[in-house]
Amino acid sequence: MKKIRIGSGAGYGGDRLEPALTLMEQGKLDYIGFECLAERTIALAQKEKKNHSEKGYNPLLEYRMEKVLPLAHKYKVKVITNMGAANPEAALEAICSIADRLNIKGMKVAAVLGDDVLDYVKNHRSLKIIETGKALSTIEDRIISANAYLGADGIVQALQNDADIVITGRVSDPALFLAPMIHEFNWEMDDFDKLGKGTLIGHLLECAGQVCGGYFADLRRKVVPDLWDIGFPFIEVDETGEGFISKVKETGGIINTATCTEQLLYEIHDPSSYLTPDCIADFSNVKFEAIAKDKVKFNKASGKPPTDTYKVSVGYHNGYYGEGQISYGGMDCLERAELASEIVKKRLKIFDFQDLSIDFIGMNSISPLEIEAFNVPEVRLRVSGRTETREQAQQIGRELETLYTNGPAGGGGATQTTDEVISVVSVLVPKTEIKTKIIYSYT
Amino acid sequence: MELWEIAHSRSGDKGNISNISLIAYEKADYELLKEKVTVERVKQWLGKQVKGEVKRYELPQLGAFNFVLYDALNGGVTSSTSLDKHGKSLSSFLLRMPI
Numbered sequence: 252m253k254k255i256r257i258g259s260g261a262g263y264g265g266d267r268l269e270p271a272l273t274l275m276e277q278g279k280l281d282y283i284g285f286e287c288l289a290e291r292t293i294a295l296a297q298k299e300k301k302n303h304s305e306k307g308y309n310p311l312l313e314y315r316m317e318k319v320l321p322l323a324h325k326y327k328v329k330v331i332t333n334m335g336a337a338n339p340e341a342a343l344e345a346i347c348s349i350a351d352r353l354n355i356k357g358m359k360v361a362a363v364l365g366d367d368v369l370d371y372v373k374n375h376r377s378l379k380i381i382e383t384g385k386a387l388s389t390i391e392d393r394i395i396s397a398n399a400y401l402g403a404d405g406i407v408q409a410l411q412n413d414a415d416i417v418i419t420g421r422v423s424d425p426a427l428f429l430a431p432m433i434h435e436f437n438w439e440m441d442d443f444d445k446l447g448k449g450t451l452i453g454h455l456l457e458c459a460g461q462v463c464g465g466y467f468a469d470l471r472r473k474v475v476p477d478l479w480d481i482g483f484p485f486i487e488v489d490e491t492g493e494g495f496i497s498k499v500k501e502t503g504g505i506i507n508t509a510t511c512t513e514q515l516l517y518e519i520h521d522p523s524s525y526l527t528p529d530c531i532a533d534f535s536n537v538k539f540e541a542i543a544k545d546k547v548k549f550n551k552a553s554g555k556p557p558t559d560t561y562k563v564s565v566g567y568h569n570g571y572y573g574e575g576q577i578s579y580g581g582m583d584c585l586e587r588a589e590l591a592s593e594i595v596k597k598r599l600k601i602f603d604f605q606d607l608s609i610d611f612i613g614m615n616s617i618s619p620l621e622i623e624a625f626n627v628p629e630v631r632l633r634v635s636g637r638t639e640t641r642e643q644a645q646q647i648g649r650e651l652e653t654l655y656t657n658g659p660a661g662g663g664g665a666t667q668t669t670d671e672v673i674s675v676v677s678v679l680v681p682k683t684e685i686k687t688k689i690i691y692s693y694t
Numbered sequence: 695m696e697l698w699e700i701a702h703s704r705s706g707d708k709g710n711i712s713n714i715s716l717i718a719y720e721k722a723d724y725e726l727l728k729e730k731v732t733v734e735r736v737k738q739w740l741g742k743q744v745k746g747e748v749k750r751y752e753l754p755q756l757g758a759f760n761f762v763l764y765d766a767l768n769g770g771v772t773s774s775t776s777l778d779k780h781g782k783s784l785s786s787f788l789l790r791m792p793i
Contacts, residue, residue, distance in 0.1 A: 290709075291772045382709055382770075466704065472719065473702060508756075509702065509717065516715035516760045518706030522751050538755055569773060608775050619743035619787055674772045677709070 254494070255435050257428050257452070258485035260319070260332075261285040262459030262656040264292050268315055270460065270483040270502065275322040277499045278485045281435070283323075284427035285315070285332035286457045293421055294566025294673045296337035297369075297396030307338035308345065316349050323415065324355050331406055331427050335418040337396065339364055342418045343692055350694035358416060358694040361409035365401065365687035366421040368563055368680060372397040378678040380565075387565065387678060395673060396566040399680060402528030402557075404440065405687040406430035414691065421564070423527045425453025428486075436490040446530040447554020448492030451537060454525070455496055455514055455549070458656055459483045462496065462514040463504035463545075465657035477503025481657055497546040508539040511547050515539075528561055528682075530554035560679035569674035698789035701727060705785040710770040711762060712744075712781040714788055718757035727759065728752065730793040736761055739791050740784065761788075 258280045260271030264287040275283060287309050288296075300307025309315075312334045323330050335342040339362040346360050372378060376388035383389075398421035407430045409417045419427075429449040432438060438445045455462050460481045468475035475481075482502025488494035498506055515534055519525045523535035536551040592609045697703075697716070700723045705714045716731060718724050733748040746764030753759065767781045768774035 294772075469698075469702075472698070509719070512717050512756050512758050513702070513704040513715055515756070516706075516713070516717075516753075516758060517704055518708055518713060519760065520708070520711070520713060520749075520751075520762045522753060522760055535751075535753060536755065537753075566772075610777060612777065619740045619784070672773065674769075675709075 252489045252491075253436065254487055254489045255281045255431065256485050256487050257281065257431055257456065258283040258328075259286070259428070259456035259459045259483050260330075261287050261315075262457070262461055262465075262483075264288060264309055264334075265311065266459060266656065268311075268318060270481060271315075272318055272322060273499055273502060274483050274485060275319070275326055275328050280326070280328045280485060282329045282331060282428075282431040283319075284453075284456065285319075285330070285334060286424050286427055286459070287311075288333040288336055288421060290564050290675045291566075291673065293336060293398050293564060294396045294675055297367075297398075297566060298673065300337045301395075305338075305341050308336045308342035309334035312342055312345060313349060316346055317353070320346070320350055320355055320358075320416075321353060324358060329410070329415055329417070329431070331417045331419075331430060333419045333422055333427060335362060335420045337367070337398075337420065339418050339420050340690065343690065346416060346418065347692050347694055355694055359412075359414050360416040360418070360692045360694065361412070361414035362690050362692075363401070363405035363409060363417065363419040363422070363687060364690065365405065365685060366398045366419070367396075368399050368685060369394070369397045371680065371684060372563065372565060372678065375680075378680070381677045381679070383676065390565075390567045390676070393567040393569070394565060395568060397563050397678075398566075399561040399563045399685050400528055401561065401685075401687060402426050403430040403433055404529075405689060407433045408687075409689050409691075410434040412689070412691065423453075423529070424457040425450045425527055425532075426529060428453035428456050429529060432488060432492070436492075438490075438492075440529075441556070443530045443554040443556055445492045445554075447532040448552045449488075450525065450527055450530060450532040450554065451515075451534060451549065451552035452486050452488060452492075452494070452496075454517075454519070454532075454534075455511065456484055456486060458514060458517065460504065460657040461517065462510055463498050463502075463506055464510055465504065467505075467510050467513060473509070475503075475505050478657070479503065492552075493548075493550045495542060495546055495548045497543075504545075506545040506547055507541055508547060511539045511549065524555075526558065526562075528557060530557050558679075559682055561682055561685055563678050563680050564675050565678055566673050566675050569672040571671055695793055696789065697727075697731070697791045697793055701789070703785035703789050705781055705783070707767055707771060707780045707782075710767050711764055712766040712784055714761045714763065714785050716759045716761065716788065721757040724754055724757045726793070731759065731791070733761070735791070736763070736788065740766075740787065743781075743784070
């Protein structure tokens with residue numbers, strides 16, 4: 252029976268690169284997907300594109316592709332990524348120029364377009380905002396972007412036309428991984444049972460390190476070896492849509508039924524109805540079985556027909572965010588901090604702030620509990636350093652931030668900088684109103 | 695006993711909605727969790743954080759539950775001024791629930 256291997260190269264836009272390279276070198280992969288686009292990042296990317304028409308794709312695209320393209324070429328691994336963000340066309344050009352510079356010849360690069368539906372939503376102001384129930388016209392002057400979550404079909408079409416690299420804008424996260432299965436196994440786009448199985452695989456892979464023990468470890472019951480050197484996952488799947496998940500030997504981390512179960516339930520609501528553009532996946536009967544070290548078999552996912560609408564994320568300007576921090580220590584430090592907050596509140600009254608919130612980090616900034624029974628209610632890790640370059644300094648924040656998907660369980664609230672507030676709401680647009688288009692280029 | 699002794703958990707977010715899994719280490723503890731960790735108790739335990747409804751989905755074959763908490767993230771990651779905008783730490787707080 253035909254089998255393919257699909258790896259996961261990134262769990263979010265700013266993720267580490269090294270585990271992806273190891274996976275490409277040693278994982279015997281046919282495909283690798285890099286999931287790099289969130290609700291908020293697409294709106295920010297659109298804003299960047301407005302200021303710089305040649306930008307608006309993932310800021311780490313060049314950094315990643317410098318290393319990824321030679322390996323994709325050498326090991327014949329096809330690359331699928333939503334790093335195109337707001338500007339897949341510019342991303343395609345950037346990739347081709349990197350290939351040119353590295354003297355990599357004979358690759359076909361595709362960009363899937365069509366998720367940008369800003370013009371459509373601007374002409375349909377009566378569309379209802381899902382979160383508020385109000386019409387889109389209530390925010391119409393402030394709208395920055397509108398991007399539909401496309402499904403797998405555009406990527407499948409690119410693969411059928413022999414693309415080696417497929418770059419997209421907004422697509423559902425599982426679609427990046429589902430598309431190669433549809434293409435390789437000739438699954439019909441209305442074989443919803445198979446699409447549901449493929450969606451499970453996409454969902455297990457889409458957060459990369461998280462299914463390999465990232466964002467899982469604790470000190471008492473969930474011990475994860477070599478978390479600093481966590482490997483990223485791959486799956487081997489056959490044409491029935493079932494298979495196993497594993498990672499490259501000698502990499503850190505762990506894959507077991509517990510890591511798989513946490514990832515299965517991550518950011519889904521009703522497990523029997525996980526809505527995607529390609530199908531409504533049913534994970535409610537999924538089973539996991541550990542068959543070897545770091546190797547877990549999965550089965551029993553299924554699916555139903557999808558809805559006839561695409562979910563569209565609408566980004567809009569929603570004011571500005573400002574933050575200041577100050578610390579107090581020693582005797583009566585909380586009382587002194589409280590006094591300071593009272594002074595700030597009084598001083599700020601003249602500006603008529605709405606939602607001015609005051610947190611005492613280490614006391615109640617992240618805890619929702621109304622008890623103070625714990626000796627150390629909160630602790631916040633701060634790492635800082637003095638460096639020569641801006642790039643170097645940024646690396647500290649990046650390393651802390653990657654603990655979200657790669658570090659110990661339950662970490663929260665990583666902050667780097669803050670600026671203008673771009674909020675995102677959702678609307679539904681009939682699928683018949685949205686057309687995808689694919690463009691190609693050769694290296 | 696606190697929940698962390700028999701179960702593990704991870705939080706995720708979608709807009710202003712938080713989802714928190716709760717997974718028994720041993721499937722034998724599933725029924726105990728089912729009895730003790732009701733939607734009412736979760737809502738009460740997390741207090742003012744959760745302004746909306748709480749739903750619980752059951753996956754006995756995995757020894758797991760998925761809790762979906764509406765209006766629980768101060769407007770969600772793109773609007774909230776909270777430090778933990780995603781509510782990533784809520785799982786750790788859920789695990790301190792005494793049962």
